Amino acid sequence: MSKVLTSQTIKEIDHWLGKFPKGKQRSAIIGSLHAAQHQNHGFLTSELMDAVAEYLDVPRIQVYEVASFYSMFQTKKVGKHEIAICTNISCMLRGSDEILGYVEERLGISVGESTPDGSIFLKKEEECLAACTGAPMMMVDHAYIEDLDIKKVDEVIDNLMSKS
Amino acid sequence: MSKYNQVIYSNVNESDSWTLDKYIKQGGYSVWKNILADQTNKSTDWVIEEVKKSGLRGRGGAGFPTGLKWSFMPNNDDQKYIVCNSDESEPGTCHDRDILKYNPHALVEGMAIAGYAIGATVGYNYVRGEFMLECYPRIEAAVKEAYDAGLLGIDILNSGIDFDLHNFLGAGAYICGEETGLLESLEGKQGKPRFKPPFPANFGLFGKPTTVNNTQTLASIPKILENGPKWYADFGTEKSPGTLIFSISGHVNKPGNYELPLGISFQEVIDVAGGILDGKKLKAVIPGGSSTKVLPADIIENCTMDYESLQDVDSALGTGAMVVISEGTCMVNLLKRISRFYYAESCGQCTPCREGTGWLYRILDRITNGEGKEGDLALLEDVAGRIEGNTICAFGDASAWPVQSFLNHYHHEFEYMIKNNGKTMAA
Numbered sequence: 001m002s003k004v005l006t007s008q009t010i011k012e013i014d015h016w017l018g019k020f021p022k023g024k025q026r027s028a029i030i031g032s033l034h035a036a037q038h039q040n041h042g043f044l045t046s047e048l049m050d051a052v053a054e055y056l057d058v059p060r061i062q063v064y065e066v067a068s069f070y071s072m073f074q075t076k077k078v079g080k081h082e083i084a085i086c087t088n089i090s091c092m093l094r095g096s097d098e099i100l101g102y103v104e105e106r107l108g109i110s111v112g113e114s115t116p117d118g119s120i121f122l123k124k125e126e127e128c129l130a131a132c133t134g135a136p137m138m139m140v141d142h143a144y145i146e147d148l149d150i151k152k153v154d155e156v157i158d159n160l161m162s163k164s
Numbered sequence: 165m166s167k168y169n170q171v172i173y174s175n176v177n178e179s180d181s182w183t184l185d186k187y188i189k190q191g192g193y194s195v196w197k198n199i200l201a202d203q204t205n206k207s208t209d210w211v212i213e214e215v216k217k218s219g220l221r222g223r224g225g226a227g228f229p230t231g232l233k234w235s236f237m238p239n240n241d242d243q244k245y246i247v248c249n250s251d252e253s254e255p256g257t258c259h260d261r262d263i264l265k266y267n268p269h270a271l272v273e274g275m276a277i278a279g280y281a282i283g284a285t286v287g288y289n290y291v292r293g294e295f296m297l298e299c300y301p302r303i304e305a306a307v308k309e310a311y312d313a314g315l316l317g318i319d320i321l322n323s324g325i326d327f328d329l330h331n332f333l334g335a336g337a338y339i340c341g342e343e344t345g346l347l348e349s350l351e352g353k354q355g356k357p358r359f360k361p362p363f364p365a366n367f368g369l370f371g372k373p374t375t376v377n378n379t380q381t382l383a384s385i386p387k388i389l390e391n392g393p394k395w396y397a398d399f400g401t402e403k404s405p406g407t408l409i410f411s412i413s414g415h416v417n418k419p420g421n422y423e424l425p426l427g428i429s430f431q432e433v434i435d436v437a438g439g440i441l442d443g444k445k446l447k448a449v450i451p452g453g454s455s456t457k458v459l460p461a462d463i464i465e466n467c468t469m470d471y472e473s474l475q476d477v478d479s480a481l482g483t484g485a486m487v488v489i490s491e492g493t494c495m496v497n498l499l500k501r502i503s504r505f506y507y508a509e510s511c512g513q514c515t516p517c518r519e520g521t522g523w524l525y526r527i528l529d530r531i532t533n534g535e536g537k538e539g540d541l542a543l544l545e546d547v548a549g550r551i552e553g554n555t556i557c558a559f560g561d562a563s564a565w566p567v568q569s570f571l572n573h574y575h576h577e578f579e580y581m582i583k584n585n586g587k588t589m590a591a
Binding site for chain 1: 252253254255256257258260261288292293294295296297298330332333334335336337338349350351352353354355370411412413414415419420421450454485487489493498501502504505508509511
């Protein structure tokens with residue numbers, strides 16, 4: 001049993017392993033990293049990645065290269081709650097740059113940074129988040145919030161701050 | 165106005181449309197059960213022929229005929245796989261999200277039927293990571309319901325047919341929408357596309373014969389077989405049969421996902437979406453996701469929305485994601501945003517794409533910052549031309565086409581900005 005991974009994380013990793021043929025445990029790396037990152041409130045550490053490699057019985061490099069390739073994995077310490085504001089074309093045409101500027105100003109940080117108290121991470125989002133018909137939109141701890149205006153953004157941030 | 169939402173979206177406005185009960189009440193799983201009960205009349209060849217007759221083309225953007233793709237699978241005893249591409253991430257596109265949310269059982273049934281047709285006993289549905297909280301639980305619940313009802317698994321309803329279906333969650337990478345990048349990702353690797361040939365039908369997931377289809381394509385299958393290929397084909401035109409879900413975003417009054425007959429006029433689509441925002445004039449449309457070439461108003465206004473019409477004007481139907489742009493929008497800034505996306509999302513495998521997308525973005529960045537130089541536009545065209553056709557996958561072309569088409573139609577806006585130290589020509 002792993003000392004680093006919680007029993008809940010192990011349970012989730014086993015769930016992913018169950019989807020693939022024997023010997024194809026490498027396919028469970030992405031799911032395992034989601035679980036490990038969740039356990040650690042939003043980012044991965046070398047210790048966690050090594051524990052995943054050990055549990056799956058794959059070389060560590062295979063875990064590291066996945067963690068560094070996919071944008072949803074954070075390999076540096078970030079704030080507990082994640083805000084990702086879509087700024088791709090459909091959202092841009094509906095004012096996402098103003099929304100992002102407002103959030104940066106209100107949180108006192110630039111995109112890609114976390115608040116000094118470690119409560120909020122403003123993720124640099126370059127992909128389109130596939131909610132183009134509800135533009136502008138943002139993702140807060142993976143929940144989609146659409147048809148944004150400043151008032152709605154304020155409510156979301158107030159709510160996040162009261163939680164942390 | 166044409167009727168909309170007649171096939172895949174026919175149930176999306178009903179309450180609890182995503183549950184097994186509701187799906188079965190609307191005739192869901194009748195095709196799958198008929199196949200299981202009568203494999204002599206509903207043979208694998210029958211399924212493939214019906215899909216061929218329906219004229220269904222892959223809705224992921226490339227438009228390859230689905231029945232033909234299925235017929236490429238080898239007829240041997242090897243383990244085979246059906247894989248669904250729910251890694252919806254082409255900028256402007258968000259209709260598979262609503263299929264996963266509101267009609268997940270159509271996808272489950274479609275995948276089971278596709279698996280039967282190509283001889284695959286296992287299916288994987290690759291869902292983009294960002295959908296983890298909203299769509300993923302819906303499709304995961306649908307699969308569980310189908311298992312509990314005995315519609316998936318081993319020797320399904322004593323038919324002798326096996327079919328296991330698993331959902332998979334990605335982790336944020338546009339390139340995994342490319343089918344071989346997706347397969348690499350399913351194998352737990354970086355999503356770097358494979359050199360083809362061999363194609364997935366011969367060397368796919370874990371090196372086994374595999375067919376990858378898009379969510380909308382597979383979710384269309386049950387209704388096509390239930391009502392017949394002619395029923396489906398007749399919605400559209402002779403060369404573009406059936407319906408397509410258009411994601412209409414940008415400067416319209418009622419952005420939304422609308423399933424419409426192929427061949428519908430551009431104006432009708434705009435009417436469905438409530439007209440141009442704030443009564444402004446139309447300037448341009450990116451007709452099928454950011455990878456398709458931009459079309460100025462005077463060209464697209466004379467188009468019908470189908471594969472041929474858009475090809476004739478040197479663009480493409482793509483994913484049916486229409487990004488509508490009204491007068492007053494700066495095309496230089498818009499292209500810079502598109503180029504930033506391709507620069508960020510290049511997997512880095514092929515040099516022309518990895519380096520070229522950075523060049524494109526940096527040149528556009530300096531133009532918008534007032535540091536554009538004479539010769540920059542020729543340089544943009546030169547770099548785009550060196551990426552196009554020189555990479556393993558279509559991503560390279562997709563990064564070049566926006567640059568080429570924006571420069572082709574809006575050269576004056578770029579020239580103006582270079583001459584005026586970054587000032588936009590758009591009001």
